[in-house]
Amino acid sequence: MKTLTVIGAGISGLTCAIYAQRSGIRTTVLEKATGPGGVSTSWKRKGYTFEGGIHWLIGSRPGLPLYDIWKETGALGAGNPIFYKDPVYTLVDGDIVLQLPRSARKMQQTLGAFSPRDKAALAVLRFHIWCFTFFHSPVQDIGGLKVRHPRRFSLVEFLKMGPAVLLTPYLMSISAGRYIKRFRSPHIRRLLGTVVDPKINALSLIYTLSTFDDGDGGYPAGGSLRLSQNMADTFTSLGGRILYRTPALGVREADGGVTVLTEGGPMQSDAVVISSDARTAIDKLFPEPLQDRWARRLRSKLSTAQCMFVALGVRANLSDCPRCMQIVLKRPLEAGGLRFDSITVNNYALVEGYAPEGCTTLTCILPGNSYHYWKAMREEGLYRQRKQEVIAEFISRIEEHLPQTRGLVEATDLATPLTWERYCDTFEGSYMSEWRPWHFNANAPISYRPGIFFTGQRTAFSGGLPVAAETGRRTAQTVCRSLGVEFVSR
Ligand SMILES: Cc1cc2nc3c(=O)[nH]c(=O)nc-3n(C[C@H](O)[C@H](O)[C@H](O)COP(=O)(O)OP(=O)(O)OC[C@H]3O[C@@H](n4cnc5c(N)ncnc54)[C@H](O)[C@@H]3O)c2cc1C
Structure with a gap:
C-alpha cells in the first residue's frame, strides 16, 4: 500500500486526505492545532458560539460541482440543514434601512425604488449578474489519471459560461469599489461595498451576487466546526489517521520517498502534501528557503487578505x-x-x-x-x-x-x-490571497518535486473554501497519478 503524509487538517488538507485514503493510499494527517478546520473555525466562550469561519458556503446548493465535493467528503451531512439569509445584508444608517435581497430581480426592484436615478446602473448590474448565472467553479478530472467515477465534461455547460467568460476581462480590470461608484446613491454604494472588499476586483463582487441569486452561498447548521469535524470523521472512518498537536518541522527528500520531521521523530512516506500556508512553508519547511522562480514570485507578489x-x-x-x-x-x-x-x-x-x-x-x-x-x-x-x-x-x-x-x-x-x-x-495571519484588479498573485505549484505536493490557499486564484476544496481534490488526483493509483471519489 502506498503512503501519504498531509501537513495540515484545514479544509484543503482534509479534502485531499479523504480522497487519497478512499483511493487506497494509507494517509496520515499532521496538524499542529488541537482540532480540524484551520482558519475555518468556530469556538465557544461562556456558552456563546463565535463563528469565525464560514459566512457563506459556495457549493451549498445541490446540483453544483462543488456540492459534490462537500457531499463526497461528508462535510455536509444529513444533520446540516442549510440556512439562507434573505436579505443578505441590511444597511442601517440612522432612520434609513435598505435591504439587499438575494434575488437579482428583487434587488433591482428594491434598490430602484429607493434610488430611481440609479435605475439604469441597476439594470446593468442585473445583466452582469445574469451573465454569471451559469458560471460555476469547475471541478474536473486531471489528464492521464485512472478515475473510477469520472466527471463528465459537458460542452453545453461550458458554452453556457460564454457570457461570463466574455465579461470577465472587464470585471477583472476594475476594482469592486470603482464598479460601485457608478451608483449615485451613497447608500447603495455602501450596501454593495459590504459584499466584498472594495479593493479586490469587480469579478469577485459580481460572482458573489450571482451566487446569492442562484440560491447558493448558504450557511450550514453547525457552521465551521461541524463541517470540519464531519470531514475529519469521514477520514478516520475510512481508516485514516490524524495526529493533532503534531507540527511538521521540516520536509526532506529521501531515497524512494519523502521524510517529514516531527518532534516525535522523522516520518517516511511515498509522498507528502503541504496544505499549510505555502507562503510560510517555502521559508520554514525546507533545508533552505526555496529559491525557485515561483517561490520568489510568491514572496514578492503576494497580496494577503487579513x-x-x-x-x-x-x-x-x-x-x-x-x-x-x-x-x-x-x-x-x-x-x-x-x-x-x-x-x-x-x-x-x-x-x-x-x-x-x-x-x-x-x-x-x-x-x-x-x-x-x-x-x-x-x-x-x-x-x-x-x-x-x-x-x-x-x-x-x-x-x-x-x-x-x-x-x-x-x-x-x-x-x-x-x-x-x-x-x-x-x-501575516492572512486567510487567503487578495485578488486585486489585474494583479495575479503568484501561486505555488500543486506538483513541486517527485513526492512533494502543495494544496490549498496559494495554489489557485481567488480564495476561500471553494479553492480549499477544489485544490484539495485536484492535489489528491495528482498524488494518485504520480503513485500509479486509481482515484476513487465515492
Ligand atoms: C473570519 C473568516 C471568515 C471567512 N469566511 C469565509 C466564508 O464565508 N466563505 C469562504 O469560502 N471562506 C471564508 N474564509 C476563508 C476560508 O476559511 C479559508 O480561505 C480556508 O479555510 C483556507 O483553507 P486551507 O485548508 O487552504 O488553509 P488553512 O485553513 O490555513 O489550513 C492549514 C492547516 O495547516 C495547519 N498547519 C500550519 N502549519 C503546520 C505545520 N507546520 N504542521 C502541521 N500543521 C500545520 C494549520 O493549523 C491549519 O489547520 C474565512 C476566513 C476567515 C478567517
Missing part, C-alpha cells in the same frame, strides 16, 4: 434585528491602526444553539491589513491592552446603535492577524 474578528455574547434577544446589518457609525471606530465608518454585524439570534436561552451572539469582521500594527503592539508589550481598548470601543458603538444591548454584553473576543498566525501559521 482581518480582525470581534465577537460578543449579549444577554438580550435580538431576533427582531436583521441577520446581517451594515451599521453606519455615528462615530468612526479605530482598530488595529485602521478606521471604520461602518461595521457589518452578523446577528446569530435565529441560529439555534449559538447562545444561551434569550441571549444573542454578534460577530463582526473588520477587514484590512493590520498585521504590522499588532506586531508592533506586541513588541511594545501593549498587545493585550490595545485589544481590550478595541473591544471596549466596539461595544460602545454597538450599544449606541442597538440600545437594547446596553450593559448586557457578557462575553467578548477579538482575533487579530497574530491570532491566526499563532494557531495556523498563515503568512
Whole structure:
C-alpha cells in the first residue's frame, strides 16, 4: 500500500486526505492545532458560539460541482440543514434601512425604488449578474489519471459560461469599489461595498451576487466546526489517521520517498502534501528557503487578505434585528491602526444553539491589513491592552446603535492577524490571497518535486473554501497519478 503524509487538517488538507485514503493510499494527517478546520473555525466562550469561519458556503446548493465535493467528503451531512439569509445584508444608517435581497430581480426592484436615478446602473448590474448565472467553479478530472467515477465534461455547460467568460476581462480590470461608484446613491454604494472588499476586483463582487441569486452561498447548521469535524470523521472512518498537536518541522527528500520531521521523530512516506500556508512553508519547511522562480514570485507578489474578528455574547434577544446589518457609525471606530465608518454585524439570534436561552451572539469582521500594527503592539508589550481598548470601543458603538444591548454584553473576543498566525501559521495571519484588479498573485505549484505536493490557499486564484476544496481534490488526483493509483471519489 502506498503512503501519504498531509501537513495540515484545514479544509484543503482534509479534502485531499479523504480522497487519497478512499483511493487506497494509507494517509496520515499532521496538524499542529488541537482540532480540524484551520482558519475555518468556530469556538465557544461562556456558552456563546463565535463563528469565525464560514459566512457563506459556495457549493451549498445541490446540483453544483462543488456540492459534490462537500457531499463526497461528508462535510455536509444529513444533520446540516442549510440556512439562507434573505436579505443578505441590511444597511442601517440612522432612520434609513435598505435591504439587499438575494434575488437579482428583487434587488433591482428594491434598490430602484429607493434610488430611481440609479435605475439604469441597476439594470446593468442585473445583466452582469445574469451573465454569471451559469458560471460555476469547475471541478474536473486531471489528464492521464485512472478515475473510477469520472466527471463528465459537458460542452453545453461550458458554452453556457460564454457570457461570463466574455465579461470577465472587464470585471477583472476594475476594482469592486470603482464598479460601485457608478451608483449615485451613497447608500447603495455602501450596501454593495459590504459584499466584498472594495479593493479586490469587480469579478469577485459580481460572482458573489450571482451566487446569492442562484440560491447558493448558504450557511450550514453547525457552521465551521461541524463541517470540519464531519470531514475529519469521514477520514478516520475510512481508516485514516490524524495526529493533532503534531507540527511538521521540516520536509526532506529521501531515497524512494519523502521524510517529514516531527518532534516525535522523522516520518517516511511515498509522498507528502503541504496544505499549510505555502507562503510560510517555502521559508520554514525546507533545508533552505526555496529559491525557485515561483517561490520568489510568491514572496514578492503576494497580496494577503487579513482581518480582525470581534465577537460578543449579549444577554438580550435580538431576533427582531436583521441577520446581517451594515451599521453606519455615528462615530468612526479605530482598530488595529485602521478606521471604520461602518461595521457589518452578523446577528446569530435565529441560529439555534449559538447562545444561551434569550441571549444573542454578534460577530463582526473588520477587514484590512493590520498585521504590522499588532506586531508592533506586541513588541511594545501593549498587545493585550490595545485589544481590550478595541473591544471596549466596539461595544460602545454597538450599544449606541442597538440600545437594547446596553450593559448586557457578557462575553467578548477579538482575533487579530497574530491570532491566526499563532494557531495556523498563515503568512501575516492572512486567510487567503487578495485578488486585486489585474494583479495575479503568484501561486505555488500543486506538483513541486517527485513526492512533494502543495494544496490549498496559494495554489489557485481567488480564495476561500471553494479553492480549499477544489485544490484539495485536484492535489489528491495528482498524488494518485504520480503513485500509479486509481482515484476513487465515492
Ligand atoms: C473570519 C473568516 C471568515 C471567512 N469566511 C469565509 C466564508 O464565508 N466563505 C469562504 O469560502 N471562506 C471564508 N474564509 C476563508 C476560508 O476559511 C479559508 O480561505 C480556508 O479555510 C483556507 O483553507 P486551507 O485548508 O487552504 O488553509 P488553512 O485553513 O490555513 O489550513 C492549514 C492547516 O495547516 C495547519 N498547519 C500550519 N502549519 C503546520 C505545520 N507546520 N504542521 C502541521 N500543521 C500545520 C494549520 O493549523 C491549519 O489547520 C474565512 C476566513 C476567515 C478567517
